[in-house]
Amino acid sequence: MFWRVALSIAIAQLANRQRQTLVSVLGVALGVGFFIATSSIMSGSEKDFTQRLVNNAPHITIKDEFRNPTTQPVFLAYPKGAISLVRTKPREYLRGIKNYGAKVEELSQRSGVIAEAALTGQIIVRYANKDVSASVAGIDPAKEKFLTQVESDMREGSLDRLKTTADGIVIGSGMSQKLGLRMDDLATVIAPSGLVKRMKVVGIFHVGNLLLDEGQVYVLLKNAQVLLDKAFIANQIRIKIPNPDDAETFAAGLEARWGYRAESWQEVNRDILGLFVIRNAITYSIVSAIMVVAAFGIFNIISTVVMEKRRDIAIMMSMGFHAFDIQLIFLIQGVLVGILGMLLGWGIGRGLLEAVSTLKFTVPGMSERQGFVLDWSFRPYAIGGLFALAAAVVAAWYPAHKASEVRPVDIIRGAA
């Protein structure tokens, strides 16, 4: 096969210009290496963040509300009629999810699905003459453990102690600090209904989010129902499903069936997920810029070689080499630089990742020192390599084509 001849010529010509070849290879390698490092950091942190989003909150929350106000019957009867109703109020429903027990029961039957009825509302926690308003969530500790991270973020105590203590309450670290409220202290909880209850702190969590740490408390569902004066009512069904990526369709199915608004974690965090798209676009454009610079390096060396080798090109053509053979020789050189750069870049990328993985830094408000969460998969290597090869082919194409357009007579006449 002729490409072996072209390859041997290409290698010989590159080997003759080791320094310049090395510089171009390094250019590509640095591009690939930085690409691997940045995209690993980016996609690692994205995965980590998504993980947190998915784990910190239920995958789906069914709420006791409706996405759209109910349509007036007249509009249903005459869908195309020219009807205008003014000053109508949507029908008033009793708040709460009807028959939530049966719904939870049914959802729990499905394999891998965890469902929990919850009641949320607002209360005031008072201790030592200080008040803090808080969101209260009445939950089932056995299920809440699987739905959110609260259990694993407990500093002291546990959710389970809610069950063993009469009138127990779990608070956040921020509230604990603000009120001077510690484990086993008795706090006064004031409900909007006017009910006042003494509750014992049985757990303190710290999730790292100020809003939650200062303003979220957990009690048993039945205690919440008493506090908020909503006996046998739940206003949320929190659901965890086996594959978080299915949450949107799962939620849509539930909403279509029961009518209650079902929010998937994707819907709730749409803004953050959108942010990731932009962040990825930024990463890729920066890396593309690096690769463009590397491509210019390849373009430069191939152009130089072509300029220098005009006589060799002329003699090969006079021997009977086709224009395409010549083009192939220089394209191969570009691809060789690309491949060498890619291989070296993989090494550099791996080295950078190893180095980055040892970095630890302090994030304000976080007690533990944090490191980068990295994506150790092969994807960045594959994409970086592909980038390098594509850049090499594109960069070598023009000079290689120029080489194939050399007219041997011009060169030989000029040299003689």
Next chain:
Amino acid sequence: MVVETRGVTRILQEAVPVTLVRDIDLSVRKGEFVSITGPSGSGKSSLLYLLGLLDVPTEGEVMIDGQPTNGLDANALAAIRLRKIGFVFQFHFLLPEFDVLQNIMLPMRRLGTLSESEMRERGMTLLAGLEMADQTTKRPDQLSGGQRQRVAIARALANDPLILLADEPTGNLDSKNSKIVRDIFARLVSEQGRTVIAVTHETDFAAATQRNVHLVDGRIVKDERRS
């Protein structure tokens, strides 16, 4: 006829059109040793490039081995050059990255009909015929001018061409090496029956050939055969 031209004219289309050669009718038989002479700028080299299909005529036609070449594309012309024509230039044009043997094997590799060992063997035979058998692994820059030109001749012979075209092959050599190269061409003609057409401005060289074509201002003014 291995080479035949009919009314070949080559005009360079520039701001002022330049006529390189005009109305060339030339027939060269197999086994002839032809020299093309003429003053500088008379179109000797231009004619040789036309005969070697490196350039195409503006008018007229060039036939190689009885085959008309008008209208053939660059790849078809290259294919004819590869099989039937060997070039030797004033400068050796050896590829500096390869040793002597690899340089000679290059046209064979492009043709791709021989196996690696056959190519190697043929290269060695060609070099031995030019008394260069002991230089096979040297690089071009380790050779003298005369040796390089002999390697260039061996390379031109690599694919056993019908016609050997030489453009001032001794123009860059001292008299001793000129004689060696001249004698090689003469031997290729007399012993192997090859056809050699050489452009030269050296009278010694021209005198060694059987036929001399003299060009002035792009036209053949004299075409004489010697016994």
